[in-house]
Amino acid sequence: MNLTSKLEREKALAETLKETKELNSLMRDYLRVAMDKESAHHFERKTEINTIYAELETIKKQLAEIAVHTPSKELRTLAKAYNNKGISLDSLGQYEKAIECYDKALKFNPDDNNAVLNKGVALDQMGNHEEAIEHYDQIISNLEPLTEDDFEYLEEIPQFDLDNLEIKIPLG
Secondary structure (H helix, E strand, O other), X not given: OOHHHHHHHHHHHHHHHHHHHHHHHHHHHHHHHHHHHHHHHHHHHHHHHXXXXXXXXXXXXXXXXXXXXXXXXXXXXXXXXXXXXXXXXXXXXXXXXXXXXXXXXXXHOOOOHHHHHHHHHHHHHOOOHHHHHHHHXXXXXXXXXXXXXXXXXXXXXXXXXXXXXXXXXXXX
């Protein structure tokens, strides 16, 4: 092999080596970009998960706030018992004792519109029509903002037992 062919061969090898280095550099750049995209995807997923957890914390706080203002199951049962006792006393014509029971029911569950209504009926039967009307107006003001659409919507909402509500979120 002559010197010219050796030089050409060396030149070709040097060119191949240069191309190989460029190719390696391009591959490293590609892998960096691919890894960055994957890292970005993981970052986006982590951000989404953090957002979900933040929303969950907000929901937990809202549920805790509701729980603070919602009588316990026992208090609701006690209020219902007093309300039912009042109904029985009302049927016996013992309106004053019935009203005492309705007041106790409202003490244990202030949002019980049934007890307010029953107290209004007892007051009406005693001839205290103006006071009875005040109780009816109280219920009307509590419930009047509801429209037909609201009632249809409310029928579609599943009912929850707040005393036994448990939230589970799969982490994996």
